[in-house]
Amino acid sequence: xxxxxxxxxxxxxxxxxxLAVCFDVAEFGRKTPxxxxxYQGAVHAFLNRCAHVPAEMDWQAGQFWDADKRFLVCSIxxxxxQPATGLCVSGPCRGGxxxxxxxxxQDGQVCWYPDERIQPLSNPIHP
Ligand code: FES
Numbered sequence: 001x002x003x004x005x006x007x008x009x010x011x012x013x014x015x016x017x018x019l020a021v022c023f024d025v026a027e028f029g030r031k032t033p034x035x036x037x038x039y040q041g042a043v044h045a046f047l048n049r050c051a052h053v054p055a056e057m058d059w060q061a062g063q064f065w066d067a068d069k070r071f072l073v074c075s076i077x078x079x080x081x082q083p084a085t086g087l088c089v090s091g092p093c094r095g096g097x098x099x100x101x102x103x104x105x106q107d108g109q110v111c112w113y114p115d116e117r118i119q120p121l122s123n124p125i126h127p
Pocket of ligand 1: 050053054055075076078079091093
C-alpha cells in the first residue's frame, strides 16, 4: 500500500524563486534535512545534501538560489543545480544530482510523499 502524503506547508508559503521551506525527513531512519522551492510555478523538493560533499547547501536557512535565480547553488563550493531536476550543471559534482522528494500541490496545500527511502521524521528508526 502506498504511503500517505505528508503535509508540508501552504501553497502561499512558497513564493516563485523565493525562500525555500526547509523540513526534516527520516532517510533510512536518520534525521535528514530537506527543502522545497517554487520554480516556474511548480514546487520541487530535494534532500538538502550536496552531490559533491554530503553537506547542507544553504548559506542561510532557506537561501538556495544563485544570484541570477536560475539555479540552486551550494554555498560551499558553488555547485549549480537545475531547480526542476536537481541535476548539477556546474561545479565539482557536475553530472551529479540532488535526491528528489515527490511533491504534490492541491487545494492550496503542499504535501510530500514518503517512499522506501524517506519517511516522516515522526517515525524514525534511529531518532
Ligand atoms: S559541498 Fe557543495 S559544491 Fe562542494
